[in-house]
Amino acid sequence: MFPGIDGFHWTIGHIVFLSLFFAVVATIFMTVISAVWRTNRDFQTHRAAALCWKSDFADLPEKDRRCRHELAGRVIRRTCDNAFDCRHCEKYSQFAVLPATRRAQSSGLHYPDDRFYHRGHTWVKPEEDGTVTMGLDELATHLIGDPDSWVMPTVNDEIELNQTAWRIQKNGKEIQMRSPLEGTVVAVGSPREGWYLKIRPRLDLRDPASLRHLLRGPEVNGWIARELERLQMQLRAPNTPPALADGGTMLPHLMDVIPEADWEIVLADTFLGT
Amino acid sequence: MASSVLTDSRWIARGAERTSLSRFLLWLAPWAALLAVGVYAAGLCLYHGLNQTNMDNRFAFGLWIFLDLGIIALGAGAFFTGFLVYILKRAELKPILNTAVVVGFICYSGAVAILMIDVGQPLRAWFTFWHPNTHSMLTEVTFCISCYLLVLSLEYIPILLRNRQLRKLPSFLVFEHQLHKLVPVLAGVGTLLSFFHQGSLGGLYGVLRGRPFAFRNGIFIWPSTFFLFILSAIATGPSFLMLIVATVEKVTGRKLVPQELYRRLGFISGLLLAIYVAAKSVDTLIWLNITSPSEGFAPWQFYIHKPFGTPILFAEIVVFGLLPAFLLSYRRMAAHRGWLLCGAAMACMGVLLNRFVLTVQTLAVPTLPFDEFLSYIPSWQEVASFAGVIAYGVILYSLSYRYLTLFPKGDETHVSGN
Numbered sequence: 294m295f296p297g298i299d300g301f302h303w304t305i306g307h308i309v310f311l312s313l314f315f316a317v318v319a320t321i322f323m324t325v326i327s328a329v330w331r332t333n334r335d336f337q338t339h340r341a342a343a344l345c346w347k348s349d350f351a352d353l354p355e356k357d358r359r360c361r362h363e364l365a366g367r368v369i370r371r372t373c374d375n376a377f378d379c380r381h382c383e384k385y386s387q388f389a390v391l392p393a394t395r396r397a398q399s400s401g402l403h404y405p406d407d408r409f410y411h412r413g414h415t416w417v418k419p420e421e422d423g424t425v426t427m428g429l430d431e432l433a434t435h436l437i438g439d440p441d442s443w444v445m446p447t448v449n450d451e452i453e454l455n456q457t458a459w460r461i462q463k464n465g466k467e468i469q470m471r472s473p474l475e476g477t478v479v480a481v482g483s484p485r486e487g488w489y490l491k492i493r494p495r496l497d498l499r500d501p502a503s504l505r506h507l508l509r510g511p512e513v514n515g516w517i518a519r520e521l522e523r524l525q526m527q528l529r530a531p532n533t534p535p536a537l538a539d540g541g542t543m544l545p546h547l548m549d550v551i552p553e554a555d556w557e558i559v560l561a562d563t564f565l566g567t
Numbered sequence: 568m569a570s571s572v573l574t575d576s577r578w579i580a581r582g583a584e585r586t587s588l589s590r591f592l593l594w595l596a597p598w599a600a601l602l603a604v605g606v607y608a609a610g611l612c613l614y615h616g617l618n619q620t621n622m623d624n625r626f627a628f629g630l631w632i633f634l635d636l637g638i639i640a641l642g643a644g645a646f647f648t649g650f651l652v653y654i655l656k657r658a659e660l661k662p663i664l665n666t667a668v669v670v671g672f673i674c675y676s677g678a679v680a681i682l683m684i685d686v687g688q689p690l691r692a693w694f695t696f697w698h699p700n701t702h703s704m705l706t707e708v709t710f711c712i713s714c715y716l717l718v719l720s721l722e723y724i725p726i727l728l729r730n731r732q733l734r735k736l737p738s739f740l741v742f743e744h745q746l747h748k749l750v751p752v753l754a755g756v757g758t759l760l761s762f763f764h765q766g767s768l769g770g771l772y773g774v775l776r777g778r779p780f781a782f783r784n785g786i787f788i789w790p791s792t793f794f795l796f797i798l799s800a801i802a803t804g805p806s807f808l809m810l811i812v813a814t815v816e817k818v819t820g821r822k823l824v825p826q827e828l829y830r831r832l833g834f835i836s837g838l839l840l841a842i843y844v845a846a847k848s849v850d851t852l853i854w855l856n857i858t859s860p861s862e863g864f865a866p867w868q869f870y871i872h873k874p875f876g877t878p879i880l881f882a883e884i885v886v887f888g889l890l891p892a893f894l895l896s897y898r899r900m901a902a903h904r905g906w907l908l909c910g911a912a913m914a915c916m917g918v919l920l921n922r923f924v925l926t927v928q929t930l931a932v933p934t935l936p937f938d939e940f941l942s943y944i945p946s947w948q949e950v951a952s953f954a955g956v957i958a959y960g961v962i963l964y965s966l967s968y969r970y971l972t973l974f975p976k977g978d979e980t981h982v983s984g985n
Contacts, residue, residue: 298697307701317714320756324749325721331745332738341741348729348740354582354976557576567581567731 342453349455349567350376357412357562361508364515366394376455377412379506393511401542402431402517409507411473412516413565415458417507419498420491424479427458428488429470432520436563437463438546440484450478452492454506459489464548468560473507520563527559580731580972586819591969598958598965605955608948609684617687619948628926630945631685634953636768636922638674639712640796641915644804645671645719646761649754651835659831662824665726665973666815667808672719673963677956679716684952704771711764718757722750726971762797769796772925779862780869781929783854791850792925798846802839803918805832806895806911813908815968823974826904833907837896840914844888851884872940875928883924887917 301307335341350358360371361379367388375382408416414433418426429437444460452458458472470489480491496503508516521543528551544550560566575588585591612619622629648667651657683689696713699706728734728743766789773783773790783790809832816823859866870877894900894910901907931941945953967973 301701310707314710314714317756317760320752321714321717321721324752324756325746328742328746328749331748332742335741335745336738341737344744345737345740348734348744352581352729352734555576558581561581567734 339453342456346455347376349565352567353565354562357565359519360388361512361516362388362391364395364508364519365511366515367391377506380502385505395511395515402435404431404513404517406510409473409504409509410513410516411471411507413455413471413473414563415470415473417473417504418488419504423498424491424493425474425476425498426482426488427473427490427492428482429484432517432524432543433563435543435545436524436547436559437461437468438549443484443489445481445483445489446478448478448481452476452478452490464552464556466548466556466560468564469566471565474504523562524559527562528554575970578730578732578970580970580976582976583972584821585969591965595962595965598961601958602955602962604951605953605958608951609680609955611948612684612952613687613689617685619946621943621946621949626930626941626943628930629943630949630953631681633919633923633926634956635678635681635685636926637919638956639678639765639768640800640803640918640922641807642671642674642678642804643761643765643800644808645674645722646715646754646757647801647804648808649722649750650758653751653754654758659828662828662975663808663812663832665971666812668719668722668726669964669967669971669973670808670811672716672723673960675712675716675719677960679712680959681952681956682712704767704774707767708764708771711760711767715757715760715764718753718760721746722753722757725750726967726973729972730970761800765797765800766793769793769925772929775929776862777934778929779859779864779934780932781925782858782862783850784858791846791853795843795847795850798839798843799918799921802836802843803914805836806840806891806914808832809836809911810908810915811964813904813911815964819968829904829907830901833895833901833910836911836914837892837894837901840888840892840917841896844884844892847884847888851880869932872932875924875931879920879924879928883917883920887913887920891917 332341335344355372358373360368360373361377362368363371368391371388379385404410408418410416410430414430416428416430418428420426440461440463442462444462446452446459452472452475454473454475455471457469459470461468461470474492474494475496476492476494478490479493482488482490494503498504524543524547528547531553548556579585586594608619620629645667648660648664652660652664683692686692686695695706695709699709725743725747728739734740734743770785770790770793772778772781773785773792775781781792783792785791785793809829812824813829855866859869867877869875870880891910891913894906895914900910927943931943933940
């Protein structure tokens with residue numbers, strides 16, 4: 294069949310068949326090699342993190358992909374199709390000028406106005422020296438309580454937007470905290486200090502678009518109200534039908550108080566896990 | 568709330584509701600037992616040889632070849648759906664693309680496994696590539712099926728790498744993304760390979776001059792059965808996919824794809840089946856009036872042996888051909904899910920009957936004056952290996968449905984308690 298093998302003849306039939314066969318085999322292998330090469334290139338050019346996040350984002354339930362303008366009450370209903378990247382959203386400016394109808398409700402959780410909030414329940418606070426501080430928001434702190442341990446990056450490490458910035462262990466579960474911003478780590482904190490990381494952002498914070506992807510003001514109110522509703526559903530007692538909220542404030546240390554809850558799902562939903 | 572200690576929820580896609588692990592294992596248990604028996608039977612055949620079967624030199628095509636031809640035809644939904652979605656840009660079929668790939672992978676890997684048992688001598692499997700018979704259509708079949716199984720594996724990998732735990736590895740996720748972008752290339756290659764091996768599987772019966780019941784004239788080097796096999800495979804592939812999805816919906820109590828998709832698949836299947844029936848009818852008339860007489864045989868003499876009488880020919884063309892084509896493509900009938908699925912089931916039975924006729928009936932009917940009508944009952948080892956492949960398919964599909972994302976999440980809705 295093949296040259297040098299018994300039965301091979303230099304006939305048109307053999308040559309056409311072999312050419313077709315090797316063309317097919319070459320195409321298959323080139324496809325795989327191309328995929329491997331592109332994968333390697335994506336890691337070298339820092340595109341891998343964005344691709345991973347886009348894939349994770351596409352996997353989020355639709356109710357978790359609500360547009361910030363819906364959260365603020367600027368539009369009735371809109372699903373984000375841009376992986377929460379308002380920095381490059383063509384529709385952002387169109388809706389941002391609309392009046393926000395969402396009013397602040399008393400949730401018992403404190404969300405200071407000097408911070409910007411990521412949907413993975415981390416916050417960013419710009420400092421005067423050009424760095425930013427990152428930490429866990431109030432809802433996440435109430436949920437986790439005191440972490441059993443935490444794994445932090447080291448100074449000078451590069452962290453990428455929406456990728457894991459630090460890890461927290463609690464009751465045998467590992468929680469990956471998504472980074473609200475890309476940059477270089479300049480200092481490492483701890484839960485006791487109320488902040489986890491200080492980074493020097495890769496983007497110039499003087500550009501107002503640099504933090505545009507993070508939530509502020511009425512958007513935060515709408516977002517937290519929905520998060521509390523979700524938690525109320527997920528943490529209700531077994532075999533209890535859904536009930537309307539009856540006020541009250543969120544208890545701290547929920548992972549310790551309600552250990553029987555399906556924390557795998559609750560934590561994945563809360564921290565945009567996979 | 569989590570109630571059992573044994574749980575696999577971390578492997579199940581977010582938002583996907585699946586039955587408890589214990590119920591799932593209970594469902595798998597009988598299939599696993601069947602698979603174990605099949606593996607044992609296959610081991611016997613490989614260790615002791617084909618004396619474990621009831622085939623012999625005269626009846627060399629048995630249950631296994633029927634299974635191979637049958638599942639390869641039914642698995643055509645994989646390449647044909649890929650062709651429709653990626654080449655013809657029929658985006659409305661995307662919701663069943665992943666299931667088509669998994670079903671195709673199961674069908675082809677099952678067929679290759681059975682072929683390995685049937686051919687025997689697994690240590691010399693590479694001979695078929697290095698010392699192929701250049702005059703045999705089986706060579707083309709071997710090359711194409713091997714390559715296409717490789718293509719299906721590559722199409723399956725992105726689905727696999729999207730598993731909730733596997734995707735946590737960034738390199739897997741990025742590779743999945745890049746490979747998925749190249750899937751249209753694989754779909755094109757798959758279409759080419761499938762076109763030829765489906766055809767060659769039919770062609771290899773059509774060229775059997777010593778078996779006038781199967782022998783056919785054709786175009787250039789390809790007998791008419793070459794084209795009939797392609798047509799029947801692409802006609803029934805979508806029907807088989809419909810049946811699979813409907814069965815999964817029934818078992819899981821969930822609605823997985825919109826009803827409109829069923830109608831769309833049914834129409835495609837019905838239309839192609841109608842073309843196939845027309846072509847098959849013309850081919851049969853040519854064989855009855857020209858091919859068989861020119862070889863010195865009165866064609867009806869092949870139908871005097873019971874149970875292989877003319878009713879089988881009638882069933883093949885009318886009952887499992889024309890009738891399902893009508894049920895699948897006629898809008899009023901296709902509007903009823905029951906009739907639609909009935910048509911799909913009949914279309915699948917039709918293609919299986921066609922493969923049965925070309926393998927078993929072809930060998931059973933006598934050709935030479937001193938020949939006798941041969942009967943063949945498969946041994947338990949053949950039946951067990953056959954059943955093992957079915958069990959393998961059910962297990963692999965069940966695992967894929969549970970741990971991978973086979974259907975778009977938005978389409979998956981709860982219908983009844985399960």
